[in-house]
Amino acid sequence: MAEVALYYEAYGYIYYCAAKDTVMSPSVRLQEMIRVIRSARTQGEERGIIQRECADIRAQFRQGDNGERSHSLAKLLYVHMLGYPAHFGQMECVRLIASPRYSEKRIGYLGAMMLLDEKQDASLLITNSIKNDLSHSSQYVQSLALCTLACMGSAEMCRDLAPEIERLLRASNSYIKKKATLCAVHIIRKVPELAELFTPSARTLLSEKNHGVLHGAVVLITELCVRNPDTLDRFRKAVPELVQIMKGLVTSSYSPEHNVAGISDPFLQVRILRLLRILGHNNDTASDAMNDLLAQVATNTDSSKTAGSAVLYETVLTIMDINSESGLRVLAVNILGRFLLNNDRNIRYISMTSLQKIVQTDHNAVQRHRGTIVDCLKDQDTSVKRRALELSLALVSAVNVRSMMKELLIFLSVCPPELRSQTASGIFNAAERYSPSKRWHIDTILHVLTKAGGDVRDETVPNLIQLITTASELHCYTVHKLYRALVKDIAQQSLVQVACWCIGEYGDLLLKGECEEIEPVQVTEDDVLDALETVLQSHMSSPATRGFALTATMKLSTRITDNVDRIRSIVSIYGSCIDLELQQRAVEYNALFKKYDHMRAAVLERMPVMDKNSPGHTNGETPGEIKEPDTSKPKPVEAGLLSEPASQVCDLLDLLGGTDTPLQPSPAPTSTPTTTSSADLLDLLGGLELTPVPTVSVYEKNGLSLKIQCDKQTETEVVINLIASNSTQTDITNFTLQAAVPKSVQLQMKAPSGTVIPAHGLGQVTQTVLLNNPNKVSLKMRIRVSYSNQGAMHQDTVQIDSFPSTACQPSISPL
Amino acid sequence: MMRFLLLFSRQGKLRLQKWFTALSDRDKKKIIRDVIQMVLVRPPKSCNFLQWRDLKIVYRRYASLYFCCGLEQGDNELLTLELLHRYVELLDQYFGNVCELDIIFNFEKAYFILDEFVISGEVQETSKASVAKSMEEADSLQETMEEYRNKPTY
Numbered sequence: 001m002a003e004v005a006l007y008y009e010a011y012g013y014i015y016y017c018a019a020k021d022t023v024m025s026p027s028v029r030l031q032e033m034i035r036v037i038r039s040a041r042t043q044g045e046e047r048g049i050i051q052r053e054c055a056d057i058r059a060q061f062r063q064g065d066n067g068e069r070s071h072s073l074a075k076l077l078y079v080h081m082l083g084y085p086a087h088f089g090q091m092e093c094v095r096l097i098a099s100p101r102y103s104e105k106r107i108g109y110l111g112a113m114m115l116l117d118e119k120q121d122a123s124l125l126i127t128n129s130i131k132n133d134l135s136h137s138s139q140y141v142q143s144l145a146l147c148t149l150a151c152m153g154s155a156e157m158c159r160d161l162a163p164e165i166e167r168l169l170r171a172s173n174s175y176i177k178k179k180a181t182l183c184a185v186h187i188i189r190k191v192p193e194l195a196e197l198f199t200p201s202a203r204t205l206l207s208e209k210n211h212g213v214l215h216g217a218v219v220l221i222t223e224l225c226v227r228n229p230d231t232l233d234r235f236r237k238a239v240p241e242l243v244q245i246m247k248g249l250v251t252s253s254y255s256p257e258h259n260v261a262g263i264s265d266p267f268l269q270v271r272i273l274r275l276l277r278i279l280g281h282n283n284d285t286a287s288d289a290m291n292d293l294l295a296q297v298a299t300n301t302d303s304s305k306t307a308g309s310a311v312l313y314e315t316v317l318t319i320m321d322i323n324s325e326s327g328l329r330v331l332a333v334n335i336l337g338r339f340l341l342n343n344d345r346n347i348r349y350i351s352m353t354s355l356q357k358i359v360q361t362d363h364n365a366v367q368r369h370r371g372t373i374v375d376c377l378k379d380q381d382t383s384v385k386r387r388a389l390e391l392s393l394a395l396v397s398a399v400n401v402r403s404m405m406k407e408l409l410i411f412l413s414v415c416p417p418e419l420r421s422q423t424a425s426g427i428f429n430a431a432e433r434y435s436p437s438k439r440w441h442i443d444t445i446l447h448v449l450t451k452a453g454g455d456v457r458d459e460t461v462p463n464l465i466q467l468i469t470t471a472s473e474l475h476c477y478t479v480h481k482l483y484r485a486l487v488k489d490i491a492q493q494s495l496v497q498v499a500c501w502c503i504g505e506y507g508d509l510l511l512k513g514e515c516e517e518i519e520p521v522q523v524t525e526d527d528v529l530d531a532l533e534t535v536l537q538s539h540m541s542s543p544a545t546r547g548f549a550l551t552a553t554m555k556l557s558t559r560i561t562d563n564v565d566r567i568r569s570i571v572s573i574y575g576s577c578i579d580l581e582l583q584q585r586a587v588e589y590n591a592l593f594k595k596y597d598h599m600r601a602a603v604l605e606r607m608p609v610m611d612k613n614s615p616g617h618t619n620g621e622t623p624g625e626i627k628e629p630d631t632s633k634p635k636p637v638e639a640g641l642l643s644e645p646a647s648q649v650c651d652l653l654d655l656l657g658g659t660d661t662p663l664q665p666s667p668a669p670t671s672t673p674t675t676t677s678s679a680d681l682l683d684l685l686g687g688l689e690l691t692p693v694p695t696v697s698v699y700e701k702n703g704l705s706l707k708i709q710c711d712k713q714t715e716t717e718v719v720i721n722l723i724a725s726n727s728t729q730t731d732i733t734n735f736t737l738q739a740a741v742p743k744s745v746q747l748q749m750k751a752p753s754g755t756v757i758p759a760h761g762l763g764q765v766t767q768t769v770l771l772n773n774p775n776k777v778s779l780k781m782r783i784r785v786s787y788s789n790q791g792a793m794h795q796d797t798v799q800i801d802s803f804p805s806t807a808c809q810p811s812i813s814p815l
Numbered sequence: 816m817m818r819f820l821l822l823f824s825r826q827g828k829l830r831l832q833k834w835f836t837a838l839s840d841r842d843k844k845k846i847i848r849d850v851i852q853m854v855l856v857r858p859p860k861s862c863n864f865l866q867w868r869d870l871k872i873v874y875r876r877y878a879s880l881y882f883c884c885g886l887e888q889g890d891n892e893l894l895t896l897e898l899l900h901r902y903v904e905l906l907d908q909y910f911g912n913v914c915e916l917d918i919i920f921n922f923e924k925a926y927f928i929l930d931e932f933v934i935s936g937e938v939q940e941t942s943k944a945s946v947a948k949s950m951e952e953a954d955s956l957q958e959t960m961e962e963y964r965n966k967p968t969y
Contacts, residue, residue, distance in 0.1 A: 031920045038919075074923055081829060081922065083844075103957045110926055118837050140953045150935040152837070175949070182934040189935075212940040219937050257942045260897060267941045270894045306900075310893035345862045350892055383862040 030074045037082070050084055061092050069096060070107040077107075077114055090115050090122040097129045102141065105133070109144045118154030127157050134164045139175055142168075146176070150183040158187040162194050169201040174210035181205065181216030185223050195224055199231055206241055211258055211265055214245070218271045225278050236279050239286050243293045246272050250297055261305035273297075273314040280322035287323040294319050298331055309339070309347055313354070320358050333358070333365040340372045345381055352376065352387035359394045370395050374404070377411045382418070389419060393426040401434040405444060412451050421455040424448050428460065438471040442478055446495070450485060453492030461494050465501055469609050476515040479506040483523065486531055491540050497548045500535060503528060504552025505606060508559040525560045529553065533570065543579055550574060550582055554589045558604045568593055695723065699785070699798045703728030704757070706785065706798065716776060720769045726757035728789060735787040737767055742780055746772040757787075816936030817895070818870060818885040819846065820929070822918065825879050827851050830918050831925055835936035846885075854883055864892050875899050879915045901943065902932060908947050927953070 033053055040046035053075060060072040073092055080086035093115060096108025116123040126148075133145035146168075149161060165187060168180040184198045202224060205217035225232040249264045249272075258265035276294075280287040294315055303309045312335060319332040339351030352373065359366045373395065376388035389411070396404045405427065412423050427448055435441035445464050449456065468478050482499035490496050503510060510523055535541050535549040550571070557567045571593065574586035592600050699706035709721040726732045735755045741747045752767035773779060786795040822831035829847060838846070853867060854874045865872040867885075873895045874883035882899045886892065903913070905928050910917040918925050931946045931953075933939060940946050 034920055078922060081832065083829075106927070106953075106957065107923065110923060113926075119839070138956065140949075140956055143949075143953075147930045147934055151835070154837075178939050179934060182937055182939050185937065186935040211942060212945065215938060215941055257944055260901075265941050266894065266897060267938050270891050274889070274891075306893050307897050310891055310897060313893055314891050345860070346864060346893065346896070349862045349864055381861045383865060 029071055030078065033075050034078060037078075046082075050079055050082070054079060054084070054088075058088060061088070070101075070104045073107050073111050077111055080114060086115055090120060094122055094125045094129075097126050097133075102138070105141060105144055109148045112148050113151045117152050118157075123152065123154060124156065127160055130157070131161060131164060134161070134168065139173065142172075142176055143179055146179040146183045150179070150186040153183075153186060153190065155190045158190045158194070162187050162191070162197055166197050166201060169198065169205070174208065174213050177205070177208070178210065178212035178216045181213065181220050185216075185220050188220075188223050188227065192227055195227055195231065199224055199234075203235070203238065206238060206245075211268055215268045215271060218242075218268070218275050222271070222275045222278060225275070232279065236283065236286050239276065239279055239289045242272055242276060242279075243290055246276075246293055246297070250293075250300060260307040262302050263305075263307040263311055266307040266311050269297075269311050270314045273311070273318050277318040277321050280318070282323065284323050290318075290322070291324060291328060294324065295328055295331065298328075298335060306344075306346075309344075313339075313350055316354060317357075320354070320362070329362065330365065333362060333368075337369045337372065340369055340376070345379070345384055348376060348379070349381075349384050349387055352384070352391050356387065356391050356394065359391065363395075363397075366391075367395060367397075367400075370400065370404075374407045377407065377415075382416055385415065386419060389415075389423060389426070393430060396430040396434060398434045398436075401430065401436065402440075405430065409444070409447055409451070412448065417455075420452050421457075424452045424456045428456070428463075438467075439474055439477065442468065442471065442474060443481075446481060446485065449492055449495040449498070450489075453494045456494055461497050464494075464498050466610050468498075468502060469607065470611075472609070475502075475506045476509040476512075478502060479510045480515050480521075483510055483528070483531065484521075486535070490535055490538055493542050493545050496535055496541065496545050500532065500545070500548040500552040503532065504548075504555035507552075507556045511560065525556075525563045526566075528556065528560075529563060529566055529570075532556075536570070536574075543581060546579070547581055547585065550585055550589075554585075554592075555604050557593075558601050698783075698800060699796070701796060702789065702794065704732060704785065704787065704789075704794075706783070708800070716773045718771045718773065718779065720771065720781075722767045722769065722783070724757055724765045724767075724785075725761050725763075726759055727761050729759055730790050731759050732757040732787045732789045735765055735785070738784040738786075739769055740782045740784075741771060742777055744773070744775045744777055745779065746774075748772075816887060816890070817898075817933070818887065818936065820882075820884045820933075821847060821850060822925075823851050823881050823883070824915060825855070825881070827855060830880065830915065831922060831929075833926070833929055833933075850883060850885070854881055863896060873899070877903050880918070898933075898938060902929065904943060905932060905946055908943070909950060 037046060037049055037053075040049055057072045057076050057079075060068055069092065073089060073096060076086050076089040076092075080089075089111060093108050093111035096104045097112060099105060099108065112123070112126055116126070130145045130149055133141050136142050136145070146165075149157065149165075153161070162184075165180050165183050168176055169184060172180065181202075184202075188195050188198065198220065202217060202220045205213060205220070208214050208217065221235055221238070225235050246269065249269055252264050255264055258268075260266050263269065276286075276290050280290055297311065297315045298319070301308050301312050301315070303312045316332045316335050319328050324332075333355075336351045336354055339347045340355075342348055342351075355366050355369070355373070370392075373388055373391050376384055377392060379385055379388065392404065392408065396408075408423065408427050408430075412420065412427065415423055427444065431441050431444045435444070442464075445460075445467070449460070449464075468475070471478070479502045482495075482502045485495060486499040486503070507528060509515075510528060511525060532549050532553045536546055536553070541549070553567055553570055557564050560567075571586050571589045574582050575590055577583045577586060592603065596603075695707045695709045697705060697707045703726055705725055705727065707723045707725075709723065711719040711721070722737060724735060724737075733756050735752075735757055737749075737752065739747060739749060748770040750768040750770070752765055754765050757763060757765050769781075771779065771781075781800045782797060783800070784795065784797045786793070788794070816835060818834075818836055820831070820833040820835075821829065823829050829851075832843070832847065834843060850867070850872060853865060853872070857865075857874075863873055863875055865874075870885040870887065871890065871892055872883060872885055873892050874881055875896060876882075882903065884895060884899065886895055906913045906918070906925060909924070909928055910921070928946070928950055931940065931949050940949075
């Protein structure tokens with residue numbers, strides 16, 4: 001090889017390159033191009049250079065065979081790697097692959113792997129070249145073909161060439177055999193039916209001495225076993241052979257060729273262990289046969305370097321997944337425990353991943369390492385923290401819940417924001433399952449809400465409220481704690497909501513002052529009302545929170561004695577609030593003060609204990625509870641309307657069951673005139689089968705009128721009937737309707753009843769449209785009508801903007 | 816199996832991409848963008864493993880280059896670190912004290928070396944010496960053909 005020294009200047013420093021590059025001496029030109037591209041100062045300049053180069057390359061390709069094509073293709077591949085389009089090189093790849101020259105084949109095959117994939121038609125064209133090259137006299141050409149087939153071979157190509165590959169598996173040198181084996185793996189992944197073809201040869205390959213071939217054989221057998229349980233059964237007989245090979249690797253003397261940090265061929269060892277895992281799973285004989293080996297590997301492997309740890313890791317996974325004896329399992333868990341204490345973060349990470357897999361089955365064994373796991377919560381690295389969190393949550397049990405919870409709460413205060421909501425929900429779940437006492441449970445939830453109220457799920461508030469009502473002996477304690485939390489800070493919405501609700505409900509207990517479990521603090525009525533007013537007026541409070549606060553204030557009117565006037569004034573002020581929800585509530589409460597004062601006490605009395613999952617409640621809330629005003633949920637109900645009518649009103653708005661309540665004289669105060677009347681309207685179309693479905697006119701022009709009738713069949717399906725009628729003097733002919741709906745909605749138009757609409761309104765044409773709205777998007781529809789009347793063609797479009805999913809009252813805007 | 820292997824610089828420029836499954840160009844570009852972004856924000860002493868969608872991402876930084884691959888759930892992450900290290904050793908042996916510029920200016924050779932080491936997302940040769948020898952012989956084959964072409968006909 002001639003030595004040629006080339007100096008390159010790149011970004012101000014000298015780059016000295018020695019000669020192996022004469023291999024492709026026109027790489028000088030490739031490298032020259034790369035240098036020029038890299039020296040471009042702006043994106044625009046680079047684009048210009050690339051355009052010129054691509055033009056050059058295209059010209060080169062057109063010129064045909066002149067020995068320069070491979071260099072042009074190499075340049076094109078560089079351009080492709082920068083992200084520019086290079087599809088015009090595809091045919092050139094095909095041509096170069098067919099060339100007799102090795103350098104051209106080499107770059108051609110590389111181009112095929114980078115530019116052609118199974119979706120391109122050009123890829124089929126190289127099948128023949130590959131077939132020829134597979135029997136080439138030079139093993140390096142064969143190798144190119146094998147590598148390319150294994151990289152981008154489509155199912156068709158694989159089917160064509162599988163017999164060739166199988167032949168190479170059996171009869172070739174080890175250099176080709178190892179590649180053919182992995183090529184066979186690719187073929188099986190693409191065309192699983194061909195697995196049968198390779199099974200016999202795979203077995204014999206296990207007796208090869210060459211590590212490359214052996215490795216490939218193990219991978220091939222793994223692939224075969226994973227896909228077919230019968231093949232798996234057959235290969236179980238190979239377990240002793242695999243154990244032998246493994247033993248040889250573990251106990252062999254130092255072999256420099258395959259040694260990595262003292263481990264003999266860790267790649268092969270790990271693959272064998274993985275295959276043993278698959279073969280020994282759920283099978284006692286196979287598991288027994290490998291017990292000794294696994295024990296040996298587990299004890300003798302030096303894990304001071306990554307290679308050893310990798311082998312140990314795989315061993316542990318295998319031990320845990322087969323039917324191993326308990327002693328071996330304990331050994332495995334201890335190894336994982338040791339890994340937990342390792343300085344290397346990677347090893348701590350994978351040990352926790354493995355422990356996570358076995359925490360259900362070997363819970364006690366993992367519990368022993370709880371301390372270390374909890375310590376890992378304090379690790380700097382987020383990946384490690386995440387694993388430690390998942391594992392800690394899995395390890396919470398009735399026995400250790402108090403100490404674990406303490407750690408988790410500390411973690412919650414310092415954890416990174418992306419883990420906060422997972423931690424909060426994990427704590428809630430654990431608290432729900434294992435809380436030693438109600439008071440502890442409530443304390444824990446309050447703690448979480450104070451620290452991470454913004455990250456908890458929406459159901460937390462009603463769940464907590466429900467929990468509080470069940471702990472009747474703790475009402476006093478709870479309301480005192482919540483009051484104090486409220487006074488301290490009103491930023492955490494969920495906490496504030498719960499606090500307001502409790503103060504409203506149990507305000508009398510708060511004012512009484514004494515409570516056994518908490519130091520007594522004198523709270524006056526003014527204090528309480530001040531607190532609630534602060535919430536009402538603060539810009540930090542969300543509309544839902546203010547709703548809670550207003551209702552709580554109202555409830556207090558029956559629980560306090562002196563300051564009822566103050567409450568009255570607060571309520572009347574909010575009667576003119578901009579927020580519609582608050583205004584409505586205030587107006588209704590006002591009415592409760594004025595017209596229905598005699599009912600006020602009964603309406604606002606203490607709520608009974610709620611149980612979860614009572615029938616007919618939506619969103620995890622029970623009827624009678626305050627529904628948080630939320631635009632996506634149905635209209636909320638007065639908290640005070642507890643009795644029968646309340647639940648009926650509630651059901652009305654649920655629109656799942658509401659029946660004839662609007663027709664009955666309702667004993668509920670009609671202080672909810674607005675709600676009930678709209679509920680009537682809504683309910684008319686939602687619940688009653690007997691009420692006729694209203695027809696709405698959507699289009700009226702030139703005597704043609706189009707009406708629409710909606711029928712809601714299920715939650716997501718709507719049936720729409722379009723009715724066309726004609727009031728002109730002549731018949732309308734060739735009447736057709738086309739409809740378009742938003743993307744996620746599915747439309748099915750049934751055949752119309754006809755295409756002729758008789759004149760003078762004597763007949764109608766109807767057409768039914770079925771809509772399926774799985775994503776519950778707001779329904780819109782555009783309808784195009786086209787027809788002939790009095791010899792003239794007419795076409796028009798109508799847009800129907802909204803079909804409220806309940807009422808099906810379209811709002812129309814003719815286009 | 817390995818799903819893909821990416822080499823990129825600290826500025827996020829791609830130096831090598833090897834895909835072991837069939838993906839559309841658009842998908843590939845998206846994966847590259849996402850993975851590069853994810854890996855570049857990691858602080859220096861962090862864990863080399865990430866969970867991303869349904870894949871495990873293993874990466875390691877060697878001087879100014881990140882070597883990054885996507886693994887399936889059954890693969891051994893620690894072994895993959897060894898694999899990446901082996902690839903770097905092979906490059907180092909071939910180029911002699913390899914640096915990022917070598918890989919930029921001789922990207923096709925980086926691919927050839929990779930194709931001698933890994934096929935179909937799996938290791939094909941576990942002996943370093945063997946891979947180096949095959950590369951040398953293949954290169955010499957190339958030269959022979961070049962020489963042959965340049966020889967005058969007799």
